Amino acid sequence: MLKFSLFLLHFLFTISSSSTIIPLPSTLRASDTNQSWSSPNSSFSLSFVAITPSSFVLAITYNAGDVIVWSATNNATGDALVVDSGGSLNLLNNGALRLVNGSGPVVWDSDTADTGVSHASIDDSGNFRLLDNQSFSLWSSFENPTDTLVPSQNFTFGKILRSGFYSLSVDRSGNLSLKWNGTVEYWNLGFNSSINGNLSSPRFMLRSNGILVGLDSSFPGGMVNMAFSTDYGEGNGVFRFLRMDGDGNLRIYSISGNDGAGNMTPTWAAVTDQCRVFGFCGDMGVCRYGDSNPVCGCPSQNFEPVDVNDGRKGCRRKVELEDCPGDVSVLQLEHTEFLTYPPEVSEQTFIVGIVACRSNCLQSDSCIASTLVADGSGFCYMKTPGFVSGYQGEVVPSTSFVKVCGQAVPNPPLYRDTSGKDKDSRLRVMVVVVVVLAILLALVAIMIGFWCWFYRGSEKSGHISAKYELVDYASGAPVKFSYKELQQSTKGFSEKLGEGGFGVVYKGTLANRMVVAVKQLEGIEQGEMQFRMEVATISSTHHLNLVRLVGFCSEGRHRLLVYEFLRHGSLDKFLFTLKESLNWEKRFNIALGTARGITYLHEECRDCIIHCDIKPENILLDEVDTAKVSDFGLAKLMNPKDTKYLSLASIRGTRGYLAPEWLANLPVTSKCDVYSYGMVLLEIVSGRRNFEVSPETDSKKFSLWAYSEFEKGNVEAIVDKRLEEVDSEQVVRAILVSFWCIQEQPTQRPTMGKVVQMLEGVVDIERPPAPKPVAEVWNGGATMTVDSNASALSTNATSTRAPSSSPSFMNIRVSPPRSQRGTVKESS
Structure with a gap:
């Protein structure tokens, strides 16, 4: 009998599957720093960690104390509970797990007394559990997280990570959010913005390869959202964990198996701009x-x-x-x-x-x-x-x-030091600085005197003065970056986001951790002053549906523009590449937002800005899929002579979106953008490139085939097959507007302001004339053609303007559909 008891006791303290068993009763003491309950592979340990020689916290740590992944905390504040050297953790015979101070009072309790706990265990994933005889978990550290999540630990609705005033939680709609004081939400990572209502089991999990993944059993495929650490998938010996830090940011940290104690590297942060953490x-x-x-x-x-x-x-x-x-x-x-x-x-x-x-x-x-x-x-x-x-x-x-x-007293250019340094030390530093500056100023004054003596009145001095003269524009002027700064922020222009007619775009991160898109412009021949004046014009445009210009670089032959970075990228991949496309509500909002942005450029800016290259690739989407038009104003940078007539060699539009007047060498006006927008609008509805031909379209250009199908009342043939539900009235309205926009004659096209009204349903829409193909007779004999890659253009058109026949758009009417397919009647 004694041998059997010893064998059973030995078994309880050894590995069972992948966990170490702790029997009842058992005790850990704060005074014994070598005592711990460790997992089978010794990666995780439950023990007391000293924060001062006389104060300790109860914690589960990784790698012999390198990282605290769980601690006994105050549930209300999230603060770790501290005990003195006489403190202990007691696993009692009644199943209670209690942390007591040396003076005797209970500091923390698992509330599992008399619930059937038969033993405890800690496994190789770092989960400490209280189990019954059937190994059913009655309490676990994974189900009661503090400020850290480890791989394979589920984070579900009702659980909270806390650190001071800050907390991380998941709501029923599957939204992972950071909050200050439990009220102000300053960041969120949603499952899917189109999901409304409650999900059945929303949860997040950090995988060992560095991917934070959102899961829900009711969502097709189970996986609905992901965030990646910068080292995801690298190395088998890397331990990663997610932590709610005291500065209000949520980060993924990585520790290599070769690193020493404390060498944690942040590889992902929820809030990329720390100053945007509320209450920081x-x-x-x-x-x-x-x-x-x-x-x-x-x-x-x-x-x-x-x-x-x-x-x-x-x-x-x-x-x-x-x-x-x-x-x-x-x-x-x-x-x-x-x-x-x-x-x-x-x-x-x-x-x-x-x-x-x-x-x-x-x-x-x-x-x-x-x-x-x-x-x-x-x-x-x-x-x-x-x-x-x-x-x-x-x-x-x-x-x-x-x-x-009283009187407002502004700060000096930099904030005063509030770090509590000794005032006498700062005074000595100031004295030294003043003396050094005085000497430098004296030397500079002497050098300027010699320069003026030898070079005053020369043409060279006037040229240098003009070159570096600064123009002070209104507040909100773009930041001027050096080429070296942008080279460093883009890691040597290594991460390419895309390429268009105006240059290549790279991803970068500025010194303040703001993520930006850096465009290297090609073909710029202006001087620095003229370039900066054009950039100032672009930066003076501020609209919800325009990409914001952050800054620029004009250094030698280098001309670069720095834009805000939009996480979801360009519209074209959602229309033509991805299997999971945007729903109709998002598409219609994108079409309307794009129209509003172009309207602002055409009608609301001090100077009318013609985009000249409206296409899905130049419509970017932010985190909530708000449309923002990019690359506006660049056409003038490419054509600095500011002429109304642009030669064919200067055309930088894109195949399928060029207005006929481009090819006929007629005056380029804002109606060129209207034509391009009409083509884009038709693509938003159909999910197909407008210049594609196929047997399905009777080998016709899609826009011409779409009009013939619309005339037959076959609206369903035009609409993207991936769309499950659409608003038929909005679909018909969008199709009619697109046909008006792609009319051959510029005078027949509406203004962008009128386009917005038509899409919003403010004005009625009449049936538009049939659009004509681009490559056809113009003014009795002239033909225009575009080759397959749109790089070579040819024309035998004369430069005479086509006759005008402008309809009145004040009485445009949308007629009701003949059937559920959205068929449109002709207006009387």
């Missing part, structure tokens, strides 16, 4: 970048840090607003945004100009700050007392205002 710099704190790292400061010298040793604790007014009635002023902060996320966006949002945004806040007793977003929306966000989180930087296009007592 505390209440009334403003985040900006010093070198490449975010630093915290105060909005102005009317504020002071709450803690000079920790800038992340925020700022406070030196004099509170209620202490200076009648003496309140407003400080204007350029390139500054007070972050606003739902549910804050409510009645405190207005559509006003910059003056009204400032004055409304000044006159409102409940407003302490406001932000005007320079994205073309005109939104002004009013911030009320509670919590205000700021972001300032050259790439931030917004203007903000903050109330202060």
Whole structure:
């Protein structure tokens, strides 16, 4: 009997399958640092970890204490529970697992007393469990996560990762979100934006190869969303884990088997721009970048840090607003945004100009700050007392205002140091700096004197002065980058995103961790000053449906433009490449958004901007599939002489989208963009290239075949077969608008403003005439042809304008369909 008992005890402490068994009762003591409950392969251990010589936390660690993947925490705050050297973890005979302090009180309890627990185990995946006789789990560390997830650990609805004020959770719609204080959602990764309602089992899991994957059993295929670490799939000896960090960011970390203790490398971050984490710099704190790292400061010298040793604790007014009635002023902060996320966006949002945004806040007793977003929306966000989180930087296009007592005293160009360094040390440094600067200034003055003596009045000096003269444009001007900076940010132009008629586009990451698209322009012959003036014109356009220009480079022969990076890429891959296409609602919103963006370029800018290359490849989609038009304004950069007549050699359009007047050498107007947009609109409906011919289209160009099918009432033949549900009225409206846009005569085409009204259903639409093929007789004998790769163009057309026959678009009418297929009657 004794031998059997010893054998059973030995068995319980050895490997059972891939887990180590811990019998009842068992104890771990904080005073014994060598004591632990380890997994069979010793990768994971449950033990006490010393944070000071006399304080300890109970934790599951990886690789002999390198990484804490679970700890006993306060469920409300997420803070780790600390015990003294007399503390212990007791697995009792009644199945309770309790953490007690040396003085005796229970600090933490698993709440499993008298539930049938027969033993505990820890396996090679790092999961510590309390099990019954049938090995059914009654409590586990995987089901009670703290701030970290390891591979194979499910993260489902109801679970939360916490770190200070920040938390990560999954809701029933399958949305993985980061929140500040449980209320302000500043980041999310949804399963699928088209999913509405509850999913049956939404969950996320980090795989060992570095892929964060979203899963749901009710979704076709099970897998619905993924995020990749930069080293995913590399090496068998790499351990990766997901952690909710105390700075509010969610990151994937990697540890190589060859690394020493603490060598963790972040390989993915949810928020690529750390300053966009709500509350990162505390209440009334403003985040900006010093070198490449975010630093915290105060909005102005009317504020002071709450803690000079920790800038992340925020700022406070030196004099509170209620202490200076009648003496309140407003400080204007350029390139500054007070972050606003739902549910804050409510009645405190207005559509006003910059003056009204400032004055409304000044006159409102409940407003302490406001932000005007320079994205073309005109939104002004009013911030009320509670919590205000700021972001300032050259790439931030917004203007903000903050109330202060008395006279507003702005900050110097850089924030004051709030790290708590010794004042005498800083004074000595300042003295040395002043002396060095004085010497340098003296040397510079001497050199300038010699230069003026030898070169004054020469043509060379005038040329150099003009070359480096800076033109100061309005606020929101693009940032000028050096070629070396962009070469470094793109890793030597190694990650190619695409290539078009204007040059190659590369992915890059700026010093502030903003991801951008860098376009290397080809064929630019202008001087630096003219190029910068054209770039300034492009950057002055701000609209929700236009890609934002961040900056530029004009250095020697190098001409580059830096744009915001749009994660979902261009529209063409969703229409022609991917098996899973966009649904009709998204397609119609993309068509409408694109039309609004082009309307802004044609009719709402100070100078009309003709795009000249509207096509799906130049329509980009952001995270929520909002359409943004790119490459606008580049045609003028390519043709600096600003002539209304462009030669055939200068054509940079794309096959299938060129308006007939391009090929006939007629004046190029905004109606060229209307023609191209019509072709794109037809492709959005059909999911097919308009220049493709096939037996299905009777060997006709698709646009001509589509019109004949529409005349027959066969709308279904035109619509993309991948679309399961469509709004028949919107489909008919879009098809009619596309036929109006691709009319041969420019005068017959509507303006883009009218196109928006037609798509929105504001005006009625009449039946359009049949479109004519591009390669046909023009004005009695001239023919135009385009070769297969659209690189060579030929014409024998004369340069006479075709006769005008412009219909009235004020009474355009959409007639009701004859059947459920969306057939259109002719208007009377």
